[in-house]
Amino acid sequence: MKKDEQKYTQGFTLIEVLISVIIITIITLVSTNILQSSLTIRESTFKSLDEVKKFNLASSIIRRDLRQSLNVPMRSFYGEDYDATFLSIEGSRSMIFSSLVESGTLQNSLVKRIEYFYENGSFYRRQYFSDNPYMEEDYFEFILFDNFDELNLSFSDGNEWSNYWPKDPITSGKIPRLIRINLSSNNKSLEWIVSPNIENVYEQ
DSSP, rough: OOHHHHHHTOOOHHHHHHHHHHHHHHHHHHHHHHHHHHHHHHHHHHHHHHHHHHHHHHHHHHHHHHEEEEOOHHHHHHHHHHHHHBEETTOOOEEEEEOOOOOOOOSSSSSSEEEEEEEEEEEEEEEEESSSSSSSSSSEEEEEOSSSSSSEEEOOSSOOSSSSSSOOGGGHHHSEEEEEEEEEEEOOEEEEEEEOOOOOOOOO
């Protein structure tokens, strides 16, 4: 009889089992929350890094295009001369100009027509295969940024800003002294101010 009682006292009571289950459950919940929080922070960090990388790459492309822009005449797809060496029609939310772009081969001209424009929440860069293309589809393009509500372009002649270019016959043979690009949405805003460093006037 004493032997049976001794075996019985070596086991766990129901209360001890319940307490153990509760403790394990609490530890599991805490560990799960910590892991979930760590994964969320990790995902947010990677997303922020990707956005910074994307911004830096886009900034380099925009600044390179504008700083290597050329003050030369442009023609339409029908061969008609534009009365501008840099063109941004009022209300168009786009700008067109010629720029030096490395093509990777000496057989093609380095001078290309570049167009930046906003469409359906996205900011595009379009590059034509020549400086004065005759075919409208003679280009390739890619999106620099998306999910933005508005694009604002403004141009300075050194004295005042305007939301179109050229401002008048005098500026039709000039590249803007400063170009401001602003992308905005409800929760974020991006802005660049670039100086093309071209002071000469194209004489027609």
